Amino acid sequence: MTAPWTRDGDDEWSFDEYLPPELQLKSFVHFTSLPVARHAVRLLAPTAGMRILDVGSGPGKFCLVAAHEAPQASFVGIEQRKHLVYIATRLAERWAVPNVSFIHGDVFALDWSGFDAFYLFNPFAEQLFKPWQILDDTIEHDPKHFIRYVTATYKRLAQARAGTRVVTHHGFGAPPPLDYELASDTPPGPSSVELWIKRR
């Protein structure tokens, strides 16, 4: 089956209707919208062959849309909630998206050195949310995790090689290390999306 959001007149529902009802209700807050995904992928993968990591991929909405938009790039989504990885993997199979894979696990247990670019849709903010705002209670929520995850992300980005691209959507909880430059030549697009490029 072809990816349904390529239909004319597409909207969020053309993707979200394939999610379980409890996730459909949360999609607006927790998952990347279609226009943001399309804009972000242009910033992340300007040339063929790029490898992109979605840090906390949820049920795969960003990765699936991005992989479809950029067939010359490859996408990996890593997600701590096993049931979301299951959904993402099934959707990739259903829509035969070949250039995406999903891993169940903690993003900090993964080696980030194999990636050229990182996508971060404020992945750790949920640790600070009120109980009624969280995605679900299958993980432990604690503000201490937020500080630990943001610090660990900062360190991973500091270790990345020159040229690494980072696209944030609503940030990740801290500014990137100082050797990242906010790219000023990005085309106009949805707000709250920033492209940072490591200069050295």
Ligand SMILES: C[S@@+](CC[C@H](N)C(=O)[O-])C[C@H]1O[C@@H](n2cnc3c(N)ncnc32)[C@H](O)[C@@H]1O
């Ligand atoms: C805001 S959602 C974004 C989902 C997806 N990237 C998108 O844009 O549609 C953030 C996701 O990151 C996951 N996450 C947060 N911390 C994580 C960690 N340490 N390891 C793996 N996944 C994590 C959460 O479980 C959640 O599904």
